[in-house]
Amino acid sequence: MIAWFGQNGRDLPWRHEGVSAWAILVSEVMLQQTPVVRVVPRWEEWMRRWPEPADLADAPTAEVLRCWDRLGYPRRALRLQECARALVREHGGRVPHGEEALRALPGVGEYTAAAVTAFAHRRRAVVVDTNIRRVLARAVRGRALPDRSYSAAERSLATRTLPAEEARSVAWNQAVMELGALVCTARSPDCAQCPLAAAGCAWVAAGRPAAEEDTRRRQAFEGTDRQLRGQIMALLRRDGEAGEAALLTLDATDAPRVHRCVQSLLADGLAVRGREGEGLRLP
DNA sequence: AAGACGGGGGG
């Protein structure tokens, strides 16, 4: 796996020599539910503008949200700025070591704390993202896909699989994640190119059985608050401020729904009231 | 354990 990564790993900017822990933390937050290819250009501009936590901490939030652009889930941008402020306030403007201290930061959960520990601090940490879950589900458990929810058993499996030696553990996390992203993909895995297939992937050995029928209802998007919130944020990024009338054009048929979304954006701190007390603008 | 939370590109 580690040799495979050496040959096939992508040349991503946050993997370059000398990239700071802060820059890696920023990349990890941006990569939460957003594909690599969309993150790269945003990350480059972001790091150019705010190379240190103190820079982001002092930035106008409206600019932060604009630069985040359409990476999705804009509260991640808000939390990243809160995170930068927490680093300045509590950690001397540096990214702390230790998963417990990392997890206490806004927007940093189990995955990100482990990823920063492994990829920024080069320490042994059990990193489990969607790619690693899928690779382990296939290679070890012989399943087409991991279970819906992340279980203690899965964390335990990842822990047992992780090499004991520190440098190898870091390389392993990177390699398994990359294999899941490039070869052992969700939709159409390319087992012919997989270094694990020959070594005995349980799923390949079992004849690549199909996934169990997924009975859960997929999350709708069209017509949801999530979509409308996104449209409102797009409007605010473009114009800085939007009056009541402009907001209502987003869904002229359902004013209460527009109002509900405005309320939730205000509650989240993603927007504030306009100057005349009506309409909306970026914070 | 289940839902909310954006947005876009590939199959």
Add this chain to the structure above:
DNA sequence: CCCCCAGTCTT
């Protein structure tokens, strides 16, 4: 047009 993406936080 559906599915998935280096998840987190709140019920």
